[in-house]
Amino acid sequence: MTQEMQFKTIVAQYCEVTPEDMTNEMRFREDLGFSSLDFMSFLGELEDEFDVELEEEDALQVWTVGEALELLEKLQAEG
Amino acid sequence: MKGKEQKTYYPLTPAQYMHHKWILDYKTQQVSGVSVVASLKAPLDFGLLKKCLQLEFERYGCMRIRITKPDAKGDSKQYIVDRDSRDIPIKDLSGMSMEEADRLMQSWAYQTFDGDDIPLCDLTMMKLPDGFNGFFIHMDHRLIDSCGIVVMINDIMQLYTHYRFGSEYPADLADFEMVLEKDLKRATSEKRFAKDKKFWEDQLDALGEPLYSDIQGPSVLEEARKKHGDKKLRAADIEMKDLFVDVKDYILEPEPTKNLIDFCMNHQLSMTNLLLLGIRTYLSKANDGQEDITIENFISRRSTHDEWTSGGSRTIMFPCRTVISPDTDFLSAAYEIQNVQNRIYMHSNYDPALIKEEMRRRYHTPEHTAYESCYLTYQPMPVKMDNPHLADIPQHSKWFANGAATKKMYLTVSHTADGGMNFSYHYQTAHLEEHDMELLYYYMMRILFKGIAEPDMTIGEIMESV
Numbered sequence: 416m417t418q419e420m421q422f423k424t425i426v427a428q429y430c431e432v433t434p435e436d437m438t439n440e441m442r443f444r445e446d447l448g449f450s451s452l453d454f455m456s457f458l459g460e461l462e463d464e465f466d467v468e469l470e471e472e473d474a475l476q477v478w479t480v481g482e483a484l485e486l487l488e489k490l491q492a493e494g
Numbered sequence: 495m496k497g498k499e500q501k502t503y504y505p506l507t508p509a510q511y512m513h514h515k516w517i518l519d520y521k522t523q524q525v526s527g528v529s530v531v532a533s534l535k536a537p538l539d540f541g542l543l544k545k546c547l548q549l550e551f552e553r554y555g556c557m558r559i560r561i562t563k564p565d566a567k568g569d570s571k572q573y574i575v576d577r578d579s580r581d582i583p584i585k586d587l588s589g590m591s592m593e594e595a596d597r598l599m600q601s602w603a604y605q606t607f608d609g610d611d612i613p614l615c616d617l618t619m620m621k622l623p624d625g626f627n628g629f630f631i632h633m634d635h636r637l638i639d640s641c642g643i644v645v646m647i648n649d650i651m652q653l654y655t656h657y658r659f660g661s662e663y664p665a666d667l668a669d670f671e672m673v674l675e676k677d678l679k680r681a682t683s684e685k686r687f688a689k690d691k692k693f694w695e696d697q698l699d700a701l702g703e704p705l706y707s708d709i710q711g712p713s714v715l716e717e718a719r720k721k722h723g724d725k726k727l728r729a730a731d732i733e734m735k736d737l738f739v740d741v742k743d744y745i746l747e748p749e750p751t752k753n754l755i756d757f758c759m760n761h762q763l764s765m766t767n768l769l770l771l772g773i774r775t776y777l778s779k780a781n782d783g784q785e786d787i788t789i790e791n792f793i794s795r796r797s798t799h800d801e802w803t804s805g806g807s808r809t810i811m812f813p814c815r816t817v818i819s820p821d822t823d824f825l826s827a828a829y830e831i832q833n834v835q836n837r838i839y840m841h842s843n844y845d846p847a848l849i850k851e852e853m854r855r856r857y858h859t860p861e862h863t864a865y866e867s868c869y870l871t872y873q874p875m876p877v878k879m880d881n882p883h884l885a886d887i888p889q890h891s892k893w894f895a896n897g898a899a900t901k902k903m904y905l906t907v908s909h910t911a912d913g914g915m916n917f918s919y920h921y922q923t924a925h926l927e928e929h930d931m932e933l934l935y936y937y938m939m940r941i942l943f944k945g946i947a948e949p950d951m952t953i954g955e956i957m958e959s960v
Contacts, residue, residue: 428798428799428800429797429798429799444762450764450797451764451832451835451836451839452793452795452797452839452842453797454839455836455839455840455842456795456797456798456839456842457797458840459680459686459840459843462686463680463683463686468689471837471840474840475836
């Protein structure tokens with residue numbers, strides 16, 4: 416499984432959209448129906464699954480699936 | 495750890511421990527009771543309903559939780575028994591008025607589950623007045639929270655309509671034990687624990703000791719200061735003996751409710767944060783404009799499909815501390831609260847008992863004191879059987895207070911079937927009267943509707959004008 420698919424599989428646990436149907440333009444709140452609590456819980460799960468540390472300020476600037484994925488890749492690149 | 499009968503023993507989660515500690519502190523299980531009746535104005539096949547209720551014990555693992563005897567430190571373990579094949583009794587109250595029936599069921603809600611390693615869940619089939627039929631659920635909050643109960647009611651009725659009308663069999667519910675194991679694994683991650691601990695301690699470093707604010711104004715803190723001989727005391731006593739609670743419900747009609755919802759949608763605010771702003775502004779007004787206000791807010795930690803359908807007790811309370819100047823406009827104040835809450839959500843794996851412990855360590859507060867007088871739960875889910883086969887059938891569902899409040903005032907806000915909102919105030923009668931709730935509701939509404947009509951008005955101006 417690619418990292419993108421692994422990432423989308425986690426997102427899919429929180430909403431009604433399957434990983435296959437999920438596009439990077441989808442917004443967490445408006446398109447996927449995330450509440451604030453869902454989004455923050457999801458970020459916590461990302462940290463655990465991919466062993467990265469998110470800065471709260473950065474995380475609060477994330478609106479779409481693509482932006483979250485980009486942030487994850489950036490954090491992994493920074494090691 | 496495996497026992498003699500190959501049971502797996504787990505520690506309690508922080509959410510379960512919160513209720514467990516209340517039981518130990520207040521010396522009665524009554525503080526942890528949760529009861530609801532769900533019924534339909536239709537004849538039911540009680541033989542079939544019994545089968546569905548018994549099946550639910552198999553499907554919903556949290557109903558089979560047992561809790562061991564507390565050890566010397568008060569800690570208990572939990573385990574899940576494989577089977578619970580009990581009979582389900584039926585009670586016929588159809589000869590009563592609905593008020594009488596509700597009163598009787600209310601008395602059942604006061605009953606306690608006393609003992610260790612025992613079932614903590616009772617189900618009773620009900621024949622109710624006016625042609626209503628259904629079932630009464632009485633459980634211990636260490637097993638389930640109110641969202642979990644709503645999921646359970648819907649699942650039972652989906653089973654019933656499957657067997658009765660041939661509708662689709664309900665989808666499997668998530669395995670409680672699997673979700674529990676995942677939760678416990680996260681809670682014991684050292685990295686996560688350190689991060690959460692830092693967040694909560696940084697908040698105390700930045701803001702210092704919180705300051706108590708009471709629904710009845712500053713005199714309550716003054717009394718506590720006198721009692722403890724400490725003019726600088728910032729916490730007030732909590733009631734430990736007379737826990738009797740009364741309930742006052744106020745219904746907000748569908749149209750004004752829609753105005754609140756629209757305001758939230760248009761400004762990307764959550765209803766919880768708007769309600770927190772309403773309560774904290776009232777407390778500020780009642781306490782001579784005090785800026786530092788803390789409210790305990792309950793969070794139902796259900797986000798994934800598995801968390802939604804696994805049952806269990808996932809509701810946990812965290813202090814929402816706001817220091818808002820009266821010069822702040824209403825909308826900015828709402829965003830300030832939202833910002834605080836978002837950060838709390840990110841650190842809601844933490845055990846709130848540790849936050850209290852840290853505050854006691856830092857500020858040496860006397861035993862049985864607190865910084866909060868108000869507790870809020872916002873329930874976005876209505877207690878309604880969400881089932882197309884039952885859509886046109888009148889329903890009678892009612893939550894019953896357990897009659898023993900650990901909190902001075904506990905407000906539950908939920909949505910009604912017709913699009914309105916119910917503000918249910920549970921208040922300790924040892925200290926509060928219905929009139930206090932009237933004032934609180936009246937001012938909360940005035941503050942909220944003034945604020946959403948004129949979001950540029952400052953908090954100070956709103957407090958002055960209402």
